[in-house]
Structures are given as C-alpha cells and as structure tokens.
Amino acid sequence: MRLVILDDYDLASEWAAKYIRNRIIQFKPSAERYFTLGLPTGSTPYGCYKKLIEFYRSGDISFKYVKTFNMDEYVGLPRAHPESYHSYMWNNFFKHIDIDPANAHILDGNAEDLETECQAYEQKIAEAGGIELFVGGIGPDGHIAFNEPGSSLVSRTRVKTLAKDTIVANARFFGNDLNKVPTMALTVGVGTVMDAKEVMILITGAHKAFALYKAIEEGVNHMWTVSAFQQHPRTIFVCDEDATLELRVKTVKYFKGTNNNNSSVEKSSLT
C-alpha cells in the first residue's frame, strides 16, 4: 500500500486529481485502447472532480478516450432526482468535460430487473477490458461503495440494503428526513474493485479517521470492507492530516518518509 498524506482537503484533492491525470496521460489512450476509470460519488471526491475539470479546461487532459464506471446508485430514486448519483456525476463532472456519453456507465437503479442490471454491468466492465484505475472513498463504517459491514470480500455487483449508519450519513442530502433516504442501492462488489489493476481510495476528514485505522492497521475483515485492499497489489490511500488522527504515529511517520522518496509518477504529481 501507499499512504499519501496531504495537509488538507484541497491538497489531497489536488494530489488525487493529478495522479489520475498523469495515469491517463501516460497510458496514451486511443480509439483502440480506452483508459477505464472507476469513479465514486460523495463529498470526498468533489474537490478532485473540480480539479480534473480544471485540467480539462486548461487543455492538460482529455476524456475522449476514457471509459468510466461508477461504483453505485440508489435503487428506486428517479434518475433526475437531484440526489441521484446520475445527477451528481452530470453536474459535478460529465457536463464539464468531453467524455462520450456512451462511455459513461452508471448502474441503473430503476432497471426492470435489478439482478440482470448488475450482471450486465459486470459484463460491460469485462468487455471494456477491466478497470485500469478504480477511485473510491470510504464510509464512516469502513465500507467501500455500498459494501456495508458484513459484505463478502469477494462479492460482485449486486443489490444491497443500506446500513443504518449509511442512511443516517446520507440524511443530510435528503433534508435530514430519514424517511426520504433510499434504503437500497446497486453497488459494485469488493471483488469487482479488487479486479482493477490499481485502486486509489480518497479519505479526508476526522470523521473517517477511525475507519482508516480499521482499514489499514487492523486485519482484513468483512466488517470493514476497505480492509480487503490490503491484499491488492497496487493500492494508494490518499488522505488529509485529519483522516490520520486514529493512526499510529509510527505509521504516519513511515509513510510521510516514503513519500519524500520521489517516484517518477509522484514527481510529476507534485508539480
């Protein structure tokens, strides 16, 4: 694992956006060889999306040959609802960049047959050649996407019932009315994300600190599903200082030290 610690949310967002940008540029995507990117939603990646849009606007990057696969979507929420993940992705990312709409994939929470929808999604990922870089976040209960505590660590895309913690955390987007928050979602599985060539998890804020601790300093455990990535060959955790508050000083010092030994990718990230 790499643990990249930045001083604050903005710097963490910038680092992550630069990493994505550099990976895409170095991949040299083309019509014959698309760069496949897995994407999250929520308040954590918001700053990263803003930065990526800036890079697009200044001509640093194009999304013309990028295919995206979002992690999840609520079940039963109208697609045009302002809190749907479709709306989030449109307003915060897709509408500002040059991605081909046919290449932007998001699970359809209003599909006739949810199971078929999930299987078809896995199929689409396979047809795209797998995910090159899967970007994700972490819930306060340590979940990745909507793989709530207790989710199988080899799970695939499926329907999940949301945990109380998640519903409470999401209530703020639904006027703090718990009754308005969707209770089910379609989500990629832990196994689905593990299949990606590389995984980057964004974690910012003190409220995520305990989850980060559980994810990287304790064992692999299906109660903290992000811990599964301890067994992935290429994982980066990008966080701000606040998110490290529950870690051992030794862990933080170690990773801050390694970050000072610049790899070629990182060198360009720091510029």
Place this chain on the structure above:
Amino acid sequence: MPSNKSVSDAAITQFINCRILRDHRLQRDDLWVREGKVLDPEKLFFDEKGYADKLVDCEGSIIAPGFIDVQINGGYGIDFSQASDDVSSGVSFVAKKILQHGVTSFCPTLVTSPPAVYHKVLPQIKVSDGGEHGAGVLGFHLEGPFISVEKKGAHPEQFLRTFQSGGIEDLMEAYGGLDNIAMVTLAPELGGSQSVVKELCQRGITVSLGHSVANLSQAEEAVHHGASFITHLFNAMLPFHHRDPGIVGLLTSDQVPAGRTVYYGMIADGIHTNPAALRIAHRAHPSGLVLVTDAITAMGLPPGRHTLGQQVIEIQGLHAYVAGCSVEEALEAASLHPAKLLGISHKKGNLDYGSDADLVLLDDALNVEATFISGEEVWRKGP
C-alpha cells in the same frame, strides 16, 4: 447526429461561456437547444447518449429569455391603428425591427379607434411564430375604446364608447370579432363592464384595467372576474389616495384571489413615471412588474440607440433608478412576467427545459448583442 436515432436526428446547439437566467438567478451554465426548444442536457446525456453538434461561444454574455412587449402601438413610421389595406407589412416591418432590441414576441397595440378601423385591421393579422422574419405576434392588445372620458390621455374622444346593450355584444360590434386578440384594456367603472371582463377572461383573453377613474372596489371586482393587468400603472388613472387607492391599490389589495397575480405595466423611461413612484410600486409588488414600451410610431426615428426598444433602456433605467431591483428582476419583468400575464409561461418567457428557445444575448450593461428565436439567430449586433 450524435443522439439516439429513436428520439431525434435534429441538430443540437450548445451555448457555452454564458450566464443564463434560471430559477430567478444568473447562473454560469450552458444552454442547450434542439428543434427550437430548450433541451435538458442531462436527459440527453443519459437517455440518448447524445451531445452537441454545434457550439456557440457567448464569450461571457448573459442569456435571458427573449423580451415580450405587450404594449407597442407601432414604430419606425408604422402606426398599428391606421386602417391600411396592408397592415401585415407594417406589423412585419416593426416585428423585424424590434429584434434588435431583444424583443422576440409582442402584442401589436391599437389605441381607441372607430369600428371601421378595427374591422379592417384586426382580420389582417394572425397570431404567429417569430423567426428570421421578425418577432412573433402574440395577438392584439386593444387599448380602448371602452375607457373613461376623463382619462382618455392621447386617445381620440369621439371614438370612446360605453357598454349599451349587452356588454359583450357591444365589444363584438366594435371590434368585429375576438380572434387573435391577446388583451383588452377597459375601464371597469363603466356600466356593464364587469360581465364583459368575465366573458373575455372565459375566452382566454387577458383583461387589463386602464384609462379609468375606477375606485379600488371597482378594480377589485374586475380582478375577481378575471382581470389581471393594469395598463401603464399611474398613467391615465386616479392617483393613489390613502382613503381610496384606486387601481393602484391592486398592488397590495387583499381581495386578489389566492394564487392569482395582478400584473402592472410600467413605462420605466423616467418620464411617464417619476422614478420614486416606480420604486414604490416595485417594492410593494415586485413580482407583478411588467416592462412595456408603449412605443409609438416615432420610435426608432431618428436611428440610433436612444430607444433601444425602450425596453432595454427601461431595464437600464430600472436598474439605475430602482434601488434593490436586481438585473435578474429587471430581465424577468421584460420576459417572465409578461409571459405569465398572457398565460404562455409554459413555453415562453423563461429558459426552462421544453420552453421555446427565444433568447437574447446581453452584455453586462444589458445592451443587446444578439437575438434568437426558436434557437436560430435572427439578429446580431454589427461590429
């Protein structure tokens, strides 16, 4: 081209680098148009996997809904109240000219005239869409002849009328018919007028109160029967009096039925109304303000921007004179409010998805840079 064939093959235009008037605010957002209507780009993206064929760079301009002028008597040498054999050329001429002032729809207005004039003029013009040829005609605004002698203003006294026989019959006799009429201004204190108000409203014609010495109760009764507009507030009516506010009192009357709005036209050139009076009206009832030109034949002569369709000057004037009136409110007073008044806000006067793409591009000083009707550019400012 780049859209799901099962929905539409029509070209999609995306206006970029602009601030659009939406949800009562100027927001930095793109505007999408297809087949003459404002398009929902999110639906296009997800449902059709579509994107724009053509980009129009607005270079930071404001995009507002095209202006709607509900009171314009003519211009550029044309007088709509003239009984000519070819009214249509006159209306078309003005319709084309007002595009440069950002007006995309209007109501050709006739002042008090003898029946012969109405019988000759009215049948020649139909409600029609705008386009390259000029602004759309929403229907006539007939100001008079059923108005008050005391408040005739510039109207010819000999042609004023009252309701003699059965109210609406008099009206039909005077006008010759009610087709293609968008609005009628009358004085509600005239005997028999209230039933006329009711009938006109039932036929979908907007009734406006003006050129009248009505007191507040008479005005309220008319509103109760459906009247929804006041023709050039303050002018040609009794002045506001604290014991009987008259028609002006409608702005704050508690007798206006729930859910209904009384709109009021203002010629905000600083001449027809003292800016302080304009401010009182606006502060009392900001959502009812409708900007009109009440332009006459002489508008546009000599050439130059001194009229600017008067609307834009008015907007500037409004902005300059009326403290607390934002740019957004001024723009809505020239577009959204007249559309709501005429009951056409489901397709005009706003930039909502599905509305007609009648647009005006403005700079920060609200000078018109370009005008679009149904998404097609119909006028652009020269270099």
